[in-house]
Amino acid sequence: MFGLFGKKEKTKGSAGAAELEKRADFDKYPLGYALGSACKVVDELAEDVFLTTQKMRYANDQLAGLQNDMVNLQGEISALDDGFHDITAAADQFSDVEAEIDQSVMEAQGQMDQLKQDSNALQDNFRNMTKTFEMLQGALDKIRNSLAGISEVADQTDLLALNASIEAARAGEQGKGFAVVAEEVGKLAKMSQDMVEGIHASIVEVERQSNELNKFIQASDEAMLCNIKSMERTSRYFDDVKKSVSGTVEVRDAIEGAVERNRASVRTVQDSLGATAGVYSDIIDRMDIDDSRKGVLIEAFQNIIEQAVAMVEELP
Amino acid sequence: MKFAYGSSKTGNVAEAVKNITSPAALFFSVASEDMLERTAAEIEKAFPGVASIGGVGQAYTDKQFFDAGITVIAMREDIRVAADVLEQASVMPVKYIRRLENAVKAVGGEKGKTACFDICSAGADVRAVTTLSDYLCRAGYDLAGGTSNSSSVACNGKVYKDACAFFIFRNLKGKIKSYKENIYVHPQENEKQFMVTEANPKEYRIRTLENMSAEKVYTSELGISRDKITTQTFKNPFGHICDSDTYIISIKGVEADGSITTFRPANKMDFLTILSMGDYREVVQDTVSRIRRDLGSASAVLSVNCLFRYIMFNDEHYWDSYLAEMSRSFSHAGMVGVGEHYNTQFVNQTMCCLAFE
Numbered sequence: 001m002f003g004l005f006g007k008k009e010k011t012k013g014s015a016g017a018a019e020l021e022k023r024a025d026f027d028k029y030p031l032g033y034a035l036g037s038a039c040k041v042v043d044e045l046a047e048d049v050f051l052t053t054q055k056m057r058y059a060n061d062q063l064a065g066l067q068n069d070m071v072n073l074q075g076e077i078s079a080l081d082d083g084f085h086d087i088t089a090a091a092d093q094f095s096d097v098e099a100e101i102d103q104s105v106m107e108a109q110g111q112m113d114q115l116k117q118d119s120n121a122l123q124d125n126f127r128n129m130t131k132t133f134e135m136l137q138g139a140l141d142k143i144r145n146s147l148a149g150i151s152e153v154a155d156q157t158d159l160l161a162l163n164a165s166i167e168a169a170r171a172g173e174q175g176k177g178f179a180v181v182a183e184e185v186g187k188l189a190k191m192s193q194d195m196v197e198g199i200h201a202s203i204v205e206v207e208r209q210s211n212e213l214n215k216f217i218q219a220s221d222e223a224m225l226c227n228i229k230s231m232e233r234t235s236r237y238f239d240d241v242k243k244s245v246s247g248t249v250e251v252r253d254a255i256e257g258a259v260e261r262n263r264a265s266v267r268t269v270q271d272s273l274g275a276t277a278g279v280y281s282d283i284i285d286r287m288d289i290d291d292s293r294k295g296v297l298i299e300a301f302q303n304i305i306e307q308a309v310a311m312v313e314e315l316p
Numbered sequence: 317m318k319f320a321y322g323s324s325k326t327g328n329v330a331e332a333v334k335n336i337t338s339p340a341a342l343f344f345s346v347a348s349e350d351m352l353e354r355t356a357a358e359i360e361k362a363f364p365g366v367a368s369i370g371g372v373g374q375a376y377t378d379k380q381f382f383d384a385g386i387t388v389i390a391m392r393e394d395i396r397v398a399a400d401v402l403e404q405a406s407v408m409p410v411k412y413i414r415r416l417e418n419a420v421k422a423v424g425g426e427k428g429k430t431a432c433f434d435i436c437s438a439g440a441d442v443r444a445v446t447t448l449s450d451y452l453c454r455a456g457y458d459l460a461g462g463t464s465n466s467s468s469v470a471c472n473g474k475v476y477k478d479a480c481a482f483f484i485f486r487n488l489k490g491k492i493k494s495y496k497e498n499i500y501v502h503p504q505e506n507e508k509q510f511m512v513t514e515a516n517p518k519e520y521r522i523r524t525l526e527n528m529s530a531e532k533v534y535t536s537e538l539g540i541s542r543d544k545i546t547t548q549t550f551k552n553p554f555g556h557i558c559d560s561d562t563y564i565i566s567i568k569g570v571e572a573d574g575s576i577t578t579f580r581p582a583n584k585m586d587f588l589t590i591l592s593m594g595d596y597r598e599v600v601q602d603t604v605s606r607i608r609r610d611l612g613s614a615s616a617v618l619s620v621n622c623l624f625r626y627i628m629f630n631d632e633h634y635w636d637s638y639l640a641e642m643s644r645s646f647s648h649a650g651m652v653g654v655g656e657h658y659n660t661q662f663v664n665q666t667m668c669c670l671a672f673e
Binding site: 295298300307314 | 404407408409410411442443446447450511512513517557558559581582583584585586587660
């Protein structure tokens with residue numbers, strides 16, 4: 001940078017010749033020689049400082065990049081930790097849902113039991129009704145037997161009335177009043193027979209209607225039985241649901257256990273990264289040398305030494 | 317300290333100094349270099365033995381701005397002043413450093429109450445500032461000043477080529493402090509710092525930043541074309557980061573090899589950033605506030621404003637408001653320079669000043 005006194009500087013020749021020239025310069029201009037040497041040393045020193053500064057800056061940049069990566073990684077791991085937190089929260093939420101399902105199933109089962117009780121009571125009622133119909137059938141049979149007796153009495157009465165009429169006819173004029181009575185008795189017998197037939201027809205109709213009703217009750221009873229069986233199956237299904245839901249507790253516990261173990265690992269990694277980032281930061285802080293004055297200091301030194309060189313050149 | 321002013325558009329010294337009496341020091345500026353020698357001699361003749369320095373550039377006193385003839389700023393009352401010159405300023409100003417030491421001794425230099433104000437020849441600024449600050453900083457004295465738009469400067473009636481003329485002020489009534497006003501700010505987001513990896517400070521040339529062509533870095537960072545680089549410096553000059561401060565470097569041009577030439581050299585290993593225009597009204601207010609906070613009611617401020625700053629303020633129709641704002645708070649005078657000096661640094665596009673308590 002400085003040269004060796006411009007006009008006094010010699011061109012370089014062989015090593016031996018240069019040495020001779022140096023010695024000649026030294027003998028002739030000792031102060032100039034010393035200053036020129038100082039200039040060269042400063043130039044080399046400045047170049048060395050420059051290269052070191054560049055290396056330091058490169059290292060500093062790399063370290064800052066690494067530190068930045070660490071910080072980013074810490075951020076990612078924090079996000080992972082947040083993810084674990086979300087999983088745990090989801091598991092907790094699932095637990096809440098499970099409790100709600102359990103509650104709903106219990107309520108449904110309660111309602112189902114009540115329905116079953118009501119259905120059983122209804123089935124009992126149907127059975128009682130069937131028994132009542134059987135009793136009704138018995139009563140109707142008794143009526144039918146009684147009617148048969150009445151019908152027989154009516155027939156015999158009619159026969160008696162006929163015989164009485166015959167006997168009245170034999171009696172002639174004297175039997176005329178008796179014939180009227182016999183005719184009336186015959187009419188009564190006929191009326192009794194007609195009534196028995198009417199009652200019998202009514203009984204047949206009652207029987208028919210009762211049988212229809214009985215069939216309907218039987219069908220309802222069977223349907224109720226099916227319903228009860230269906231309710232029992234549904235109840236068992238609810239039991240299964242309850243059992244299935246209660247099984248998720250174990251899954252949730254397993255998730256929480258795994259999450260907790262992973263979180264512990266993540267924290268260990270985070271701590272490790274934090275410590276490493278801290279070390280990098282410490283190194284960067286220690287490497288944070290104020291380079292801004294180096295150029296100025298070298299400039300100042302060069303200015304001074306150049307002035308010294310100029311003054312030496314003025315010496316006679 | 318108090319200012320007294322005078323000017324002459326025709327360059328008549330008698331006219332310019334007619335209202336000046338009993339000055340302790342005289343600072344003058346002339347519109348062109350050919351007026352410098354005569355003006356210096358006539359001022360010396362008018363006020364023999366009074367410390368005086370001068371250079372070439374526009375001047376301002378309170379709300380007035382002078383870009384023709386000569387302007388003389390007299391400083392008086394409660395100050396002791398010595399003026400001298402460092403010759404061979406671009407080569408070996410250190411040879412004359414005794415003059416600086418003697419000037420400090422002459423005023424009875426006292427830390428906090430003594431400061432230097434300099435005007436140097438164009439092109440001599442780097443070495444002049446380095447040499448001045450080397451002594452002044454060690455002694456604990458502030459420096460402010462600027463670069464004359466000429467190869468010569470005047471001191472005590474004589475004109476010197478390649479020189480640095482200076483005042484050493486001692487305020488007998490309080491402190492003197494230097495200030496630097498930077499209207500450019502660091503980008504608020506994603507600020508990048510670029511290390512100068514190849515440069516030729518002697519040619520004021522930055523070849524590479526972070527091993528990439530300076531032109532490519534600058535144009536790609538700002539998204540501009542190569543032909544816009546020179547004018548872009550008004551909006552986006554380089555900022556040289558040193559310690560915790562930032563010093564502006566104006567861009568002069570761009571070379572065929574992708575180098576960027578500047579008005580202040582950058583050295584290999586300097587850290588540069590690309591600055592943006594800040595709210596200059598607010599910055600000016602902040603400077604006034606800082607001076608008031610530090611010095612209470614400052615009696616006077618002697619400043620150098622960069623030519624680029626003057627051009628920019630003028631384009632923004634703010635220059636007159638700027639002078640009015642400064643003069644509202646204290647007596648303010650100075651000149652427009654082609655480089656500014658602040659303690660250890662030679663800077664561009666800046667205002668540097670000495671404020672007297």
